[in-house]
Amino acid sequence: xxxxxxxxxxxxxxxxxxxxxxxxxxxxxxxxxxxxxxxxxxxxxxxxxxxxxxxxxxxxxxxxxxxxxxxxxxxxxxxxxxxxxxxxxxxxxxxxxxxxxxxxxxxxxxxxxxxxxxxxxxxxxxxxxxxxxxxxxxxxxxxxxxxxxxxxxxxxxxxxxxxxxxxxx
Numbered sequence: 672x673x674x675x676x677x678x679x680x681x682x683x684x685x686x687x688x689x690x691x692x693x694x695x696x697x698x699x700x701x702x703x704x705x706x707x708x709x710x711x712x713x714x715x716x717x718x719x720x721x722x723x724x725x726x727x728x729x730x731x732x733x734x735x736x737x738x739x740x741x742x743x744x745x746x747x748x749x750x751x752x753x754x755x756x757x758x759x760x761x762x763x764x765x766x767x768x769x770x771x772x773x774x775x776x777x778x779x780x781x782x783x784x785x786x787x788x789x790x791x792x793x794x795x796x797x798x799x800x801x802x803x804x805x806x807x808x809x810x811x812x813x814x815x816x817x818x819x820x821x822x823x824x825x826x827x828x829x830x831x832x833x834x835x836x837x838x839x840x
Contacts (some may be wrong), residue, residue, distance in 0.1 A: 687703075749811045
């Protein structure tokens with residue numbers, strides 16, 4: 672294996688910090704830096720430079736909870752309705768409010784309401800809740816995907832690529 676400093680072929684390399692760089696070098700070139708394995712063995716934490724990246728990870732005292740795997744097209748997920756802009760506009764007009772009236776009630780700018788109603792802007796979760804409360808509407812709905820070829824709802828396994836191809840035809 673070649674030394675990253677002098678290029679000499681050697682059977683073993685040592686990981687050494689030279690300046691701000693961590694290199695794998697031969698024993699002769701190792702004298703120009705400090706051995707990373709020795710620093711870690713001493714128990715002295717390496718806190719700066721690229722050596723901090725190369726230092727062994729600190730063991731965690733907690734375990735991450737396994738997350739439920741979800742299919743992007745899984746059945747029954749609650750998503751923002753495709754016609755959210757029409758729902759907002761219709762509900763606002765039904766209350767005889769101007770865009771400015773709705774914006775004031777929600778403590779938002781008129782331009783935000785305008786962009787929502789034209790579909791230029793997709794509302795955040797916080798904004799969805801404000802809109803639903805002020806207008807007494809539902810902007811989220813449970814999404815169910817159907818395979819047109821068989822005219823039945825996709826099972827719990829989710830939508831496959833084959834199902835999508837059939838939907839396109």
